[in-house]
Amino acid sequence: MGRTCPRVLLFDSGIGGLSIADSIRRRLPQADLVYAGDNAGFPYGDLLEHEVVMRCVMLVEEALGRWPCDLVVVACNTASTVVLPALRTRLSIPVVGVVPAIKPAAALSRTRRLGVLATPATVDRPYLASLIDEYAADCTVLRLGSSELVCLAEEGVAESQVDEERVSAILQPLALGKPDTVVLGCTHFPLIRESLARAMPGVSYWVDSGDAIARRVVQLLAEAASEGAGTGQGVSTFLFTADSPAGIARWLGGNNIAARALSPQISRVSLNIARNSSIGSAGLWQQ
Numbered sequence: 001m002g003r004t005c006p007r008v009l010l011f012d013s014g015i016g017g018l019s020i021a022d023s024i025r026r027r028l029p030q031a032d033l034v035y036a037g038d039n040a041g042f043p044y045g046d047l048l049e050h051e052v053v054m055r056c057v058m059l060v061e062e063a064l065g066r067w068p069c070d071l072v073v074v075a076c077n078t079a080s081t082v083v084l085p086a087l088r089t090r091l092s093i094p095v096v097g098v099v100p101a102i103k104p105a106a107a108l109s110r111t112r113r114l115g116v117l118a119t120p121a122t123v124d125r126p127y128l129a130s131l132i133d134e135y136a137a138d139c140t141v142l143r144l145g146s147s148e149l150v151c152l153a154e155e156g157v158a159e160s161q162v163d164e165e166r167v168s169a170i171l172q173p174l175a176l177g178k179p180d181t182v183v184l185g186c187t188h189f190p191l192i193r194e195s196l197a198r199a200m201p202g203v204s205y206w207v208d209s210g211d212a213i214a215r216r217v218v219q220l221l222a223e224a225a226s227e228g229a230g231t232g233q234g235v236s237t238f239l240f241t242a243d244s245p246a247g248i249a250r251w252l253g254g255n256n257i258a259a260r261a262l263s264p265q266i267s268r269v270s271l272n273i274a275r276n277s278s279i280g281s282a283g284l285w286q287q
């Protein structure tokens with residue numbers, strides 16, 4: 001029968017996963033989406049592996065305790081490199097991770113020079129190295145990890161403009177390597193794609209994982225045997241473990257398709273992540 005009224009939980013360290021929510025919303029306008037941003041732990045690219053695993057597991061369990069969902073999307077490349085086994089052991093629903101799009105990028109590149117733009121953690125982890133060995137062994141792969149670029153993406157949303165001078169400076173080492181195709185290996189980066197493209201005009205293809213993740217979500221939900229936990233009305237709920245990011249309401253109202261089906265009303269409640277006081281109480285946005 002498939003889930004006709006699914007509810008999907010997505011999470012990230014901040015607002016980057018909204019790029020994935022956007023792709024899912026395009027394919028599943030009727031799905032309810034619960035978006036959890038662990039902005040108290042941001043940026044994940046600078047945390048140790050066990051810290052990321054602990055925070056993600058706690059956040060997901062807390063969110064699912066309040067909003068039962070049919071599927072979880074780890075809408076963060078950095079978290080996906082380390083947390084999937086722990087989540088899959090604990091949960092009885094499917095867990096989908098984000099994989100840097102090395103395979104499609106290698107298929108597109110004509111010059112066989114690929115760039116990978118991600119967090120410092122993602123570029124260093126064996127997970128990325130094994131993807132490159134498997135799918136891009138004949139390519140020269142230039143990797144750039146930058147938490148500053150992640151912060152610039154968050155600021156770009158808060159301030160409605162991106163500091164393009166800083167973006168160009170950060171990308172310079174990658175631009176010097178002249179890749180024709182660049183993988184956006186962090187979910188924050190599709191949010192500033194235009195600024196990235198202006199900084200590296202020689203790049204023919206910017207490749208992200210959003211639509212591939214959305215297709216996988218659709219497939220898994222279609223294989224399920226019951227209706228689902230959602231309302232069938234495309235409700236979206238936003239949770240943050242610290243103050244809601246500045247400018248997010250304006251940005252969701254204007255730019256992000258994940259917000260389209262929402263009523264304009266925004267409310268806040270407190271969310272306790274009881275087992276670890278360092279996470280504390282979280283601000284919740286519900287629209």
Ligand code: DGL
Pocket residue numbers: 012013014016017042043044045046075076077078079119122147150185186187188
């Ligand atoms: N959006 C995240 C990713 O895809 C992480 C950014 C961060 O918190 O460092 O990796």
